[in-house]
Amino acid sequence: QVQLVESGGGLVQAGGSVRLSCATSNRTSGTYAMGWFRQAPGKEREFVAAISWSGLSTSYADSVKGRFTISRDNVKNTMYLQMNSLKPEDTAVYYCAAGRYTLSRDTDRYPYWGQGTQVTVSS
Numbered sequence: 001q002v003q004l005v006e007s008g009g010g011l012v013q014a015g016g017s018v019r020l021s022c023a024t025s026n027r028t029s030g031t032y033a034m035g036w037f038r039q040a041p042g043k044e045r046e047f048v049a050a051i052s053w054s055g056l057s058t059s060y061a062d063s064v065k066g067r068f069t070i071s072r073d074n075v076k077n078t079m080y081l082q083m084n085s086l087k088p089e090d091t092a093v094y095y096c097a098a099g100r101y102t103l104s105r106d107t108d109r110y111p112y113w114g115q116g117t118q119v120t121v122s123s
Helices: none
Strands: 004-007 011-013 018-024 033-039 045-053 058-060 067-072 078-083 094-099 117-122
Touching: 004 094, 018 033, 018 094, 018 117, 033 067, 033 078, 045 078, 058 067, 067 117, 078 094
Parallel strands: 011 117
Antiparallel strands: 004 018, 018 078, 033 045, 033 094, 045 058, 067 078, 094 117
């Protein structure tokens, strides 16, 4: 069982930056592929970024490519999402997830989820 806890969300102005963290509780979590998803009010949860267990491979949604960077530190059992040049449309609850399918964009491929952290971007 893998437990995930997100942190780092908050209120930021458009054009600003935020770094989200996802801490994992299991010492074997470094063997899991991980991802970030987000869900805005009234919308379905959508893929943001994913990273392989080694951290060497990454994938991004077109809407965040060039602005967001996903990374992980397997010694610290933590994954990150650096979010730059934020836009009001990035406002959502951000979730981290872990699973066995590398770079998957499908929520069904991730059996483990955090509770989410709110990011609000004001215009």
